[in-house]
Amino acid sequence: MSVFPVILSQEKFIHRDSLKFPLEERALQFGDGIYEVIRIYNGTYYLFDEHIDRLFRSTEAIKIKLSHSKEEIKNLLLELLERNNMAENGKVYMQISRGSAPRDHVFPTNVEPNIYAYVQAVPRNLVTLKNGVGVITHRDIRWENCYIKSLNLLPNVMAKQEAKEQGCYEAILHKDGVVTECSSSNVYLVKDGKIYTHPTTRNILHGCVRMAIERFVTDLNIPLIEEPFMLDDIANADELFLSSSTSEITPIITVDGSPVKDGMPGEITRKLQAAYEKDANIIENLIANA
Numbered sequence: 001m002s003v004f005p006v007i008l009s010q011e012k013f014i015h016r017d018s019l020k021f022p023l024e025e026r027a028l029q030f031g032d033g034i035y036e037v038i039r040i041y042n043g044t045y046y047l048f049d050e051h052i053d054r055l056f057r058s059t060e061a062i063k064i065k066l067s068h069s070k071e072e073i074k075n076l077l078l079e080l081l082e083r084n085n086m087a088e089n090g091k092v093y094m095q096i097s098r099g100s101a102p103r104d105h106v107f108p109t110n111v112e113p114n115i116y117a118y119v120q121a122v123p124r125n126l127v128t129l130k131n132g133v134g135v136i137t138h139r140d141i142r143w144e145n146c147y148i149k150s151l152n153l154l155p156n157v158m159a160k161q162e163a164k165e166q167g168c169y170e171a172i173l174h175k176d177g178v179v180t181e182c183s184s185s186n187v188y189l190v191k192d193g194k195i196y197t198h199p200t201t202r203n204i205l206h207g208c209v210r211m212a213i214e215r216f217v218t219d220l221n222i223p224l225i226e227e228p229f230m231l232d233d234i235a236n237a238d239e240l241f242l243s244s245s246t247s248e249i250t251p252i253i254t255v256d257g258s259p260v261k262d263g264m265p266g267e268i269t270r271k272l273q274a275a276y277e278k279d280a281n282i283i284e285n286l287i288a289n290a
């Protein structure tokens with residue numbers, strides 16, 4: 001996944017090799033910043049407004065004062081695609097930190113936030129989308145403000161690595177048996193035709209793909225119940241799936257080595273995958289036509 005040559009740095013478009021930050025940068029030293037990952041299909045941002053709104057919710061939550069409006073950030077990100085002649089499937093990573101200043105826990109004064117963004121080509125993972133993935137379960141040891149898309153991802157990184165070491169794709173996180181979300185995605189359980197997922201409290205990130213799913217279920221007439229489910233409920237689940245900008249809507253077929261139901265992607269998951277492809281104007285429509 002190589003980075004396209006033109007990157008956005010503050011308000012300038014520069015070559016990726018010329019991005020320079022000093023040692024004393026708040027994101028590097030404190031993780032004092034936030035980020036967004038936005039999916040791109042055929043050179044167009046998907047769920048663009050949802051991501052930009054969340055970006056601003058995150059900066060406000062940690063008291064970073066941006067001098068840009070939402071429209072200005074959107075225009076910069078659009079120009080980034082144009083300058084790279086980006087016309088394929090991919091993603092943009094945008095990071096905003098409190099800025100560069102001598103190391104001190106207290107916020108610096110009169111310091112502008114550091115903003116950068118870069119684009120990468122990312123093909124859709126058709127194998128996992130079609131076949132589903134295995135996950136592990138893992139304690140959720142994160143802080144109390146997981147609704148902020150903060151750069152502090154160490155517990156998420158540790159959980160995902162544990163999943164990888166066990167030959168799995170993701171880690172379902174739980175607080176005392178209550179399932180919150182996954183290390184880098186939201187998670188849902190289907191039982192008797194209803195979808196259950198954790199309410200959008202401070203304990204989880206309100207995913208932009210989840211926001212799209214909230215629309216799809218209305219059209220499909222599938223009840224979405226925003227109530228947490230327990231680890232113990234998984235053994236009797238009909239289906240399990242996860243969602244994120246990079247994983248789209250991916251079926252979960254095993255949990256800690258045990259199959260979910262018959263170990264095959266479920267019917268409701270497939271319907272949502274088809275709705276996703278339609279909503280994102282994905283040309284291949286591989287899931288929908290499977």
Ligand code: PDD
Binds near residue numbers: 181183245
């Ligand atoms: N992760 N929950 C967590 C903890 C996440 O990190 C993510 C996204 C999501 C899903 O959010 P969305 O649907 O807006 O992508 C839920 C991104 C992709 C990442 O960190 O790479």
